[in-house]
Amino acid sequence: MPSSPQPVSPRWKGLLAALSLALAGFIWLSGLIDSLSRPSVAPALSLQQQELTLLAEPAVPPPLREALLGEAPREALRKALEGISAEERTERQQQMFLLLEGQGSVSADLERGGDDPLLQQLQCEAGAADPTLCIDAAAAGQAAFRLALSTVLPLVTALLGGLLLLGQAWRLLRGRLMAWPDVQGPELTLVDMALLVAGGFVVISAVGVPLVAFPLVGALTAGLGSPRREAVSVVINYGVMALPSLLILWRQVRSLPRERAPLGGWMQWRVRPLFSALRDAMTGWLMVTPVVMLTGWLLVRLVGDPGGSNPLLELVLGSRDPLALGLLALTAVVLAPLFEETIFRGALLPVLATKLGPLPGVLLSGLLFAMAHISVGELAPLMVLGVGLGLVRLRSGRLWPSVLMHGLWNAVTFLNLLLL
Template structure:
């Protein structure tokens, strides 16, 4: 065995260890869909308060009692947060019984603090939802549990308890505490109760006027956020029915047929594929880049967790650009001796029907991934981790930061990942297996490198559609467009939901 193969073997083992470790760690991480569900719940709550521009106006809401539905969602999230806290505490106890790994210990500590903070926020809101359902004694018990723990949130819990106690107890700092620690529908409910008890009719009228304006905007945002995926799902289902019908009628001449007949002339062997994948993606992304990143941040004395929205967005963009530059450099150096390449390799052209294939692939992928994701959520029950960029994008309020996230997700990621997985890996695998088998294997690897267990199956489904579209067009612009549309649609929905949450 040559020295090169020994090095590749060692790097492969390291890559497998790192990837398995990250996937196992993601097992206990909360799934992004849980947080997204609460944002949608908050937006629907606020939208439900809009009385319409005319007395006869009726709002088509998906539930008859939004408050009851929201209470159920928040209590479910409350139980999940309690479970995550117990998991994080268990990890810290294990670290105390053995030689601690600083990075793992810090990660577990940060997760514990984050979940405890989330639980306090959830408990405040659960109490307010209970009051609106006529469950005042239960709300007082919920807030009593918060007051029993010494923390800043306990003051707000004390304020809320006073507002719904019999007789009421109005604390002098009630209004500032409500404005500081509550937002959206929850802030309006608490301030309404406060102003009614204080008999401040002018302040109450102004509050109701402001809430109607906010509720109308929330309804528009809620309708828009639901209309976009609804249209995409409907269009995708129609397209899939058409494609399946055409396949049944035309057989091998249908759009869905003939994929295995698409072939590439692969001038390199499996060792080059192995080298590009292990060195160009795993070593650069999982070992080299984190070391360089952490050492640079340590030298600059910068903690990523304390960065502002723009700085975080820029950090992710720069990190991803370095990953792409490193991966593409390894790819180029690995295949340099085979240049010029045969036809159809890394093919990019504005000619042909690439745009319609990319758009059609996006529409077809939407209902497929939605169905797979719904099943997937039942499997993971709120766990399995998610892309760390998504919650930051959802909670971000800075327009420039959102723009930078867009450049990362909708431009940089499709460009690099399509060149790497569809441009190189998929065609290279056809040297050893059929084209459909290459699509499946490259899609699986594409999903795994995102390092979230809960996203493996949905991303593999998306990867299969990306691979099919690229195979049929043999034009990277088609899969890049599909990938960009997918990421852009996700960010747009998050922006609509996030900007309407407060």
């Protein structure tokens, strides 16, 4: 017979939980303050969209140009580059700015046939009597397709999500909303959750990643070049960060009596029926999208761009290596949803909902989920996303739809970055 885990003294357990909360609060607060000094990816995204707009202009039908491209894409790109100081511009941006200003030329590498169609077009136009002869129809058509997807897809998603939200509001007013299933999850305490999230997810990971992962990453990636080195580092660091929390949760759940576990187990994964899980995930993703978009828009309008974007976004934007992008996609679309949903919606949310009530549980778990990403600029939108994931978890009565919804959200975000 396997031996069961030895119980920890309630007194020491409570003291350890209190210490974990204090340390986690300090680590999170310091991280949020430090995130203010990290650059935002918003300017880079805006600049890349303007470049894509100028490249796509010849392939967009004239009736759609104003709606899809705006007015004067060339002048908009020139002004955006003008807003970047000469010291901060990359060599490519400086070459592009000079060409848009009507002076300068591209580097010898590009003149010999580089793979940058926009710079090639601008260089050709600088010395051509007829600029239309400089258009690369294939590059323009591809750019127009990418631009349409990156512009139309979010709008269509927000529109469908808004309609679904209106339908839910109408059913709520008419009293026709279906009753949610009872909250089921591991029979753990708030002290257990403090040890899991604050102790495992924050404190041990904050110590373990620098002490264990950094030397390991350095040894394993010594022969790799950028950006593969950074991509491998992301995967290993994330695995090391996730391991302490998963081990703590495994020990906590293992100590619970099996005969009292609800149907589907303590974590309520319940993969089947798969179709209803996909339906719940898709519906939740559609409904949360317009709220997250509105939250982000209001944040920028009220306080400006606070910066502090996730460094992973910069890696995706700056990488063209298929293997590196594949590893980053694996982390964002598979590993992160599985791990984060296990902790925040599999364990934390049911305990909070049982102890505090469903609504406070959803709000608090969403706030902790957002703070765990340690980014001031993304705090409010991520909290909205966390609340949406929590509502899907409670409404469906199982964890799998939340995992699928989280993966879908990250996949669409990743796709939008690739399109730009």
